[in-house]
Structure formats: structure tokens, C-alpha cells
Amino acid sequence: MLSKNDLLNFRHKINNIDKKIVILLEKRKKLVLDIAKSKIQNNQPIRDINREKNLLSNLANLGRKKNLNTNYIKRLFTLIIEESVxxxxxLLEEFKNQKNENKTVISFLGSEGSYSHLAASKYGKHNIKKIIRRKCSNFEEVIQSVKNNESHYAILPIENSCSGPINxxxxxxxxxxxxIVGEIYVDINHCLLAIEKIELNTIKKIYSHSQPFKQxxxxxxxxxxxxxxxxxxxxxxxxxxIQGNEKTNAVLGSEIGSKIYKLKILCKNxxxxxxxxxxxxxxxxxPFKINSDQQLKTTIIFILKKETEEISKIIFSLEQKKIIVKILTFYDINKKEKIFYLDIEKxxxxxxxxxxFNKIQRISKFIKILGCYPSENKTPF
Known part of the structure; x- marks a missing residue:
């Protein structure tokens, strides 16, 4: 019969083995970090599923030879592997953050070759030394990326010389x-693109964003x-x-996009x-940090309490002082009310x-300064 001292002795031996296991796990982690650094340097994937399967199989076989339950060995080392991954x-995330810490992220609609991508590149070229362009699938995602601190800037199209304001x-x-901290003007050259050179009368379906169709x-x-x-x-x-691979399909897009996606140009401009x-x-x-030497534009958005001629008088007074003003109106999609958008070149x-601003505020039920930012000094609209 085992005594109490024997039990304590066994537990002491188990404690020593457990300590050795922890020390070995520490050594294993150091090797894992070395492996991770090597993968990062050589641009290799973190996970190797085939190696993991072979490792678990070999360890299960070894466990069987040592009279250990194979399921127990697999569960134990699956946990160890997951911790390694x-x-x-x-480490990879830390490396990415260090690599990108001095870079500015700009979100935009679409992928390389979209007009928003061209605008993001143009803005970055003139205002930012190192940029990362973040692709988004819709306008809401472009905005959310800035709200969620995934991007520093969002690029959005606001108006077009052909189709007008984008409501x-x-x-x-x-x-x-x-x-608003800046504005960019991009020349638009809409092209008709297809997988192969085909006659226009053989086209059955044409794809694009709503704006090119209007324009x-x-x-x-x-x-x-x-x-x-x-x-x-x-x-x-x-x-x-491209995915559909239908010769009778076409698309309205940019000339740069045709080169990126290797599409044929059927018509230009x-x-x-x-x-x-x-x-x-x-x-x-x-907001933009104002420099007194720059030509600036102030943008205000507001909703009047009621229809009034007062706003026309305000605009007239600005024009009399030779201040360039542009006013646009559009309708709130949900509330069905007229909203005014005002650009003032001061x-x-x-x-x-x-x-x-104070005069507009008195006759408005809602008013908001969208920004005071550098003007591009262009008046194509």
C-alpha cells in the first residue's frame, strides 16, 4: 500500500515534468518566431496545412508506440499548433503595422483602373509621400473605412460636368x-470595352456604374x-x-482599365x-490645417426653414464682392426635402x-460646414 509520502513524491516528479514541458514549449515558441520571420522575409504563407496533417499523424503514431491515446495526442498538439499559428x-501583423506606420491609407470605390482610383492616386501624388490605396465595393464602405480608422482619407466623386451633382x-x-480636406478634378474618357473586337450591333448586354450610363x-x-x-x-x-466570358457583353469604363484588364476598346470618348x-x-x-497663403474653398450644406428669397440675396451680395460662389440643390432621399450645397472661394x-454664414444660419433649420480646404482653381462646371 502506497503511503502519503509516496503520493507526494509522485506529484513532485509530475511537477518537475510539467516544468520541463513548459520550458520546452518556450523553446518551441522561440523557434516558431524564427520560422515566422523567415516566412515574412520570403513572403511565404503562415499556415502549411499539409505539414500540420503530417505532423499530427507522425505524433499520433509515436503516441501509439508509447501506449498513449492517439486522440489525446492529436487534441494536445492541435492546440499547440493553433497557438503557433x-x-x-x-508577428506578421506587427510587421505590417511597422511597415505601414509612415504610410497614408486612402479608400476609394472600385479597383485599379476605376476613376476613383485615378483620383486617389492623383491626390496622393500631390499631397502625400507614401500612400496605400484601399479598395471598397460601395460608397458607404469608403466612408466606413475612415470612420473605423482603417483609412486616413476617403475619396468620393461629388459632381460631373456632364451628369451634374451626384445626389x-x-x-x-x-x-x-x-x-472635406481637398478636391481633385479628373478628366473622364469613357470607352466601350469588350473581351474581343466585335461589331456594336452584336452587343446584347452592357455593364457599368450608373454614372457612366448617365454621362x-x-x-x-x-x-x-x-x-x-x-x-x-x-x-x-x-x-x-471577364468572368462571364461572353463575347456579346460590353462595359463602359476607362482606357486605363482596358489595359489593366486586357480588354479591347470598341469606342473612345x-x-x-x-x-x-x-x-x-x-x-x-x-479638418484641414489652414495656411493663410493658400487659396481656399469653404463648403456649407444647409436646409431652409421655409422657401425664401433671402438665399438669392445672400448669393447676390457675395457675387457683388467678387467672391466666387456656386450653389446646388438636391433632395434628401429619406425626408424628401430640398438641401442646399454652397461652395465659397474664401x-x-x-x-x-x-x-x-450667420445670415444663412438664421433662415435654416439645419446647417453644417463640410470643410475649408485648398481650392484647385478650376471651374469646369
Whole structure:
């Protein structure tokens, strides 16, 4: 019969073995970190499923020879492997953060080759040394990426010289707590693209975002038999016809996009007007830091308490002072009310502009300064 001292002695031996297991796990973790560094340097995937299966199988066989339950061995080492994978993923994430800490992330609609991508690249080239472009599938995702601190800036198209203001964007601007910090103008060259060179009368279906369809309506109306399919972006449309691989499908997209996705150009410059330009805005959580030497633009959005001629008088007074003003109106999709959008080519800190703001505020039930930011000094609209 075993005594109490024998039991204590056995437990002491088990404790020593457990300590050795922990020390071995520590040594194993150090090797795992070395492996992770090697994978990162050589751009290899963290996980190797085939190796994991072979490892578990070999260890289960060894356990069987040592009279250990194979399921127990598999469960134990599955846990150890999962911890190793987590350790490697954590190191990889830290490496990515260090690599990107001095870079600025800009979110935009679509993929490489979309007009929003061109705008993001153009803005980054002029204002930011190192940028990372973040692709998004819709406008809401572009905004959310900044709200969630996944991006520093969001690029959105706000108006086009051919199709006018983009109402969806104005409704977004009314309801978000982001500031306009810049604007970019992009020349739009809509092309008709397809997988192969085909006759226009053989096309059955045409894909694109809603904006290119508006801007190319005169061209599209010449072919009433074409079936129109809307997509989230022009690059989504390009990907769709490539995946479908139907020769009778076409897409409205950019010339740059045709090169990226290896599509054939059937027609170029098919917009309703010759000089088709889209104005994009750049949004951030923080307002632009004003430099007195820069030509600035102030953007205000507001809703009047009631219909009044007062707003026309305010605009007239600005124009009399030779201040460039542009006013647009659109309708709130949900509340069905008229919303005014005002661009003023002056800093909001100017006494004149502050006075105007106060006047608008008195006749408005809602007013918001969207931003005071560098003006591109372009008037294509």
C-alpha cells in the first residue's frame, strides 16, 4: 500500500515534468518566431496545412508506440499548433503595422483602373509621400473605412460636368462627421470595352456604374436593344464580363482599365460632352490645417426653414464682392426635402464669410460646414 509520502513524491516528479514541458514549449515558441520571420522575409504563407496533417499523424503514431491515446495526442498538439499559428500571425501583423506606420491609407470605390482610383492616386501624388490605396465595393464602405480608422482619407466623386451633382454623395455628406480636406478634378474618357473586337450591333448586354450610363446616354440611346446592367463600379463591370466570358457583353469604363484588364476598346470618348470632368473630394476625420497663403474653398450644406428669397440675396451680395460662389440643390432621399450645397472661394475665418454664414444660419433649420480646404482653381462646371 502506497503511503502519503509516496503520493507526494509522485506529484513532485509530475511537477518537475510539467516544468520541463513548459520550458520546452518556450523553446518551441522561440523557434516558431524564427520560422515566422523567415516566412515574412520570403513572403511565404503562415499556415502549411499539409505539414500540420503530417505532423499530427507522425505524433499520433509515436503516441501509439508509447501506449498513449492517439486522440489525446492529436487534441494536445492541435492546440499547440493553433497557438503557433496565432503567434506567427501576431508577428506578421506587427510587421505590417511597422511597415505601414509612415504610410497614408486612402479608400476609394472600385479597383485599379476605376476613376476613383485615378483620383486617389492623383491626390496622393500631390499631397502625400507614401500612400496605400484601399479598395471598397460601395460608397458607404469608403466612408466606413475612415470612420473605423482603417483609412486616413476617403475619396468620393461629388459632381460631373456632364451628369451634374451626384445626389447619393450629397446625402452621405449631410449625415457624416467627416471634413472635406481637398478636391481633385479628373478628366473622364469613357470607352466601350469588350473581351474581343466585335461589331456594336452584336452587343446584347452592357455593364457599368450608373454614372457612366448617365454621362454616355446619347451614345447608349443609339442602341435600344442593348440590355443595361448596373454594377457597383466600372472595374466591377470589367471583372464581370471577364468572368462571364461572353463575347456579346460590353462595359463602359476607362482606357486605363482596358489595359489593366486586357480588354479591347470598341469606342473612345463617348461621353455626351467633349470635356467630361469629375470633381472628387477628399474626406478626413480632422479638418484641414489652414495656411493663410493658400487659396481656399469653404463648403456649407444647409436646409431652409421655409422657401425664401433671402438665399438669392445672400448669393447676390457675395457675387457683388467678387467672391466666387456656386450653389446646388438636391433632395434628401429619406425626408424628401430640398438641401442646399454652397461652395465659397474664401476662408470661413474671413469676416465676410462669417457674416454670410450667420445670415444663412438664421433662415435654416439645419446647417453644417463640410470643410475649408485648398481650392484647385478650376471651374469646369
Amino acid at each position: 496565432l503567434t506567427q500571425k501576431t 447619393e454623395i450629397f446625402n452621405i455628406l449631410k449625415n457624416i462627421n467627416l471634413f 454616355c446616354s446619347n451614345f447608349i440611346n443609339q442602341f435600344p436593344n442593348w440590355k443595361i446592367e448596373y454594377t457597383n463600379s466600372t472595374t466591377d463591370a470589367m471583372k464581370k464580363i 463617348i461621353s455626351n460632352i467633349k470635356n467630361n470632368i469629375t470633381r472628387f473630394i477628399c474626406l478626413s476625420k480632422k 476662408k470661413i475665418s474671413c469676416n465676410t464669410i462669417q457674416e454670410i
